[in-house]
Amino acid sequence: MAALRAARTNNEVDNPSSLVLRFGPDKPLKLDAGTVLSPFQIAYQTYGVLNDARSNAILVCHALTGDQHVANTNPVTGKPGWWEVLIGPGKIIDTNRFFVICSNVIGGCLGSTGPASTNPATGKPYGLDLPVITIRDMVRAQQMLVDHFGIEKLFCVLGGSMGGMQVLQWASSYPERVFSALPIATGARHSSQNIAFHEVGRQAVMADPDWHGGKYFEHGKRPEKGLAVARMAAHITYLSEAALHRKFGRNLQDREALTFGFDADFQIESYLRHQGMTFVDRFDANSYLYMTRSMDYFDLAADHGGRLADAFAGTKTRFCLVSFTSDWLFPTEESRSIVHALNAAGASVSFVEIETDRGHDAFLLDEPELFAAINGFIGSAARARGLGA
Amino acid sequence: MSVNGSQRVDLEVVANLIPPQSRVLDVGSGDGSLLELLQETKQVDGRGLELSQRGVNECVARGLSVIQGDADKDLEFYPDKGFDFVVLSQTLQATRNPKLVLDELLRIGNRAIVSFPNFGHWRVRLSLFVKGRMPVTKDLPYSWYDTPNIHFCTIRDFVNLCEELGATVEKATALDANGQKIGLSMPWWFWNFFGQQAVFLLKR
Numbered sequence: 001m002a003a004l005r006a007a008r009t010n011n012e013v014d015n016p017s018s019l020v021l022r023f024g025p026d027k028p029l030k031l032d033a034g035t036v037l038s039p040f041q042i043a044y045q046t047y048g049v050l051n052d053a054r055s056n057a058i059l060v061c062h063a064l065t066g067d068q069h070v071a072n073t074n075p076v077t078g079k080p081g082w083w084e085v086l087i088g089p090g091k092i093i094d095t096n097r098f099f100v101i102c103s104n105v106i107g108g109c110l111g112s113t114g115p116a117s118t119n120p121a122t123g124k125p126y127g128l129d130l131p132v133i134t135i136r137d138m139v140r141a142q143q144m145l146v147d148h149f150g151i152e153k154l155f156c157v158l159g160g161s162m163g164g165m166q167v168l169q170w171a172s173s174y175p176e177r178v179f180s181a182l183p184i185a186t187g188a189r190h191s192s193q194n195i196a197f198h199e200v201g202r203q204a205v206m207a208d209p210d211w212h213g214g215k216y217f218e219h220g221k222r223p224e225k226g227l228a229v230a231r232m233a234a235h236i237t238y239l240s241e242a243a244l245h246r247k248f249g250r251n252l253q254d255r256e257a258l259t260f261g262f263d264a265d266f267q268i269e270s271y272l273r274h275q276g277m278t279f280v281d282r283f284d285a286n287s288y289l290y291m292t293r294s295m296d297y298f299d300l301a302a303d304h305g306g307r308l309a310d311a312f313a314g315t316k317t318r319f320c321l322v323s324f325t326s327d328w329l330f331p332t333e334e335s336r337s338i339v340h341a342l343n344a345a346g347a348s349v350s351f352v353e354i355e356t357d358r359g360h361d362a363f364l365l366d367e368p369e370l371f372a373a374i375n376g377f378i379g380s381a382a383r384a385r386g387l388g389a
Numbered sequence: 390m391s392v393n394g395s396q397r398v399d400l401e402v403v404a405n406l407i408p409p410q411s412r413v414l415d416v417g418s419g420d421g422s423l424l425e426l427l428q429e430t431k432q433v434d435g436r437g438l439e440l441s442q443r444g445v446n447e448c449v450a451r452g453l454s455v456i457q458g459d460a461d462k463d464l465e466f467y468p469d470k471g472f473d474f475v476v477l478s479q480t481l482q483a484t485r486n487p488k489l490v491l492d493e494l495l496r497i498g499n500r501a502i503v504s505f506p507n508f509g510h511w512r513v514r515l516s517l518f519v520k521g522r523m524p525v526t527k528d529l530p531y532s533w534y535d536t537p538n539i540h541f542c543t544i545r546d547f548v549n550l551c552e553e554l555g556a557t558v559e560k561a562t563a564l565d566a567n568g569q570k571i572g573l574s575m576p577w578w579f580w581n582f583f584g585q586q587a588v589f590l591l592k593r
Binding site for chain 1: 436442445448449450451452453454456457463466467
């Protein structure tokens with residue numbers, strides 16, 4: 001058992017250092033796969049204070065490899081929270097004013113129930129015995145967390161990429177519980193090209209002999225090579241050709257000339273290898289399979305007879321969508337089709353496209369125009385919600 | 390998308406036509422001046438559609454509900470009668486298909502408010518008549534080759550188009566060069582000659 005624990009990516013899986021809400025057999029999580037998950041747990045962080053009216057809560061949804069540590073030092077990496085540029089005391093999303101909640105999604109590997117968690121039925125990690133998790137399952141679990149706080153209506157739900165999918169799902173599944181929604185760099189469905197990239201990543205993991213059909217913990221191993229390759233391929237899709245060229249060009253790594261071998265001659269190779277290696281230190285390979293699958297399965301229009309506008313029929317939620325010009329993973333057209341659907345549904349919607357060469361990852365970076373848009377949207381929504389200035 | 394250099398004296402005239410708490414879509418919302426005016430003075434539920442991404446981003450940063458889009462292409466996504474008022478302010482003459490755009494405005498809004506520069510104004514006529522050149526005035530400062538205003542019309546032309554589309558003119562106002570309303574009792578030809586801008590309230 002000790003060896004098994006050591007083989008795990010981190011010590012945050014069953015007993016995380018963050019807050020945990022555990023749901024016993026009386027509160028199962030219904031899954032789209034047709035089964036239930038029970039018992040299960042949600043690991044989460046909160047920032048700021050919930051007001052008496054419980055009207056100032058903001059739910060932040062994390063992306064594919066994100067976690068609940070949105071605005072505090074990450075316990076695994078020791079790095080700042082992944083959205084600390086945006087969220088904190090005195091920041092655009094001011095935790096002196098708002099109560100911010102961020103939870104690890106179901107299927108994740110930082111404390112919410114996922115494939116690395118111990119299956120109570122066997123005493124071993126779930127591995128692939130965990131049912132496939134969908135975006136809607138994640139949101140259903142988040143809703144149970146929000147219930148726990150007695151919050152009837154969230155002031156805002158926001159997130160980028162896979163987090164943006166959760167935002168759209170929230171607005172569609174629980175429109176009366178979402179006052180405002182801010183989906184960033186996302187789409188109402190995963191495109192064929194995006195599914196293709198995810199499949200490359202999954203195949204890389206599963207081709208690693210250390211994967212052992214998903215039971216690697218029981219062999220005291222982890223498919224590090226496969227997961228690193230998956231991350232390297234995915235990382236390219238988060239950037240843009242222009243940004244790669246600006247940062248790395250054809251520059252050589254710590255050498256004067258080509259070596260006529262297969263070492264990392266180029267800086268970009270060295271950079272990607274580093275990205276792959278650091279990723280495996282913090283992320284579980286099976287969790288990566290589940291996360292990518294949840295995005296692939298996401299198709300909000302398909303859940304509503306193929307008409308996206310019907311996913312938002314009669315909504316009173318205020319929307320603001322944001323896309324980035326150089327994002328080829330979730331190009332502006334994806335956001336625009338959501339905007340058209342929201343127009344058709346008569347919804348209140350703003351839509352900002354931001355000019356940048358930083359690609360999909362721009363949503364995580366210090367982008368002044370993004371912050372100005374979020375600030376304006378949150379500010380006017382707060383006035384409409386009676387939250388003062 | 391607002392495309393002439395005038396002082397937008399029409400904004401207040403437009404705002405006065407809109408009762409409090411209305412649902413308003415401002416097509417070609419520019420820097421958001423009208424939406425802001427309407428939200429402050431009439432507490433409307435206002436939305437904007439604006440061609441320039443920069444204009445949109447500035448509007449959203451100021452808390453206005455605006456999306457980037459093209460009046461020629463993106464009006465089709467709005468439902469029938471989804472708004473009490475749809476405003477097209479100083480933009481009609483810059484659209485590719487003004488007839489279709491006007492038709493869409495009448496479909497989307499219970500009422501449409503359209504303001505435009507009058508190409509029948511005496512200064513315009515004088516410029517063409519005396520100089521024999523395309524008019525470049527203080528309010529229409531572009532040369533013929535770089536103007537975004539590709540579909541100018543006169544007040545008379547616009548009235549004819551409204552008839553063709555089966556729209557009823559509920560109110561019409563012409564503004565002279567100083568932004569003053571021209572007397573209501575004046576005949577169309579007088580408006581068409583002295584009106585520098587016109588504001589129409591339409592219903593279908």
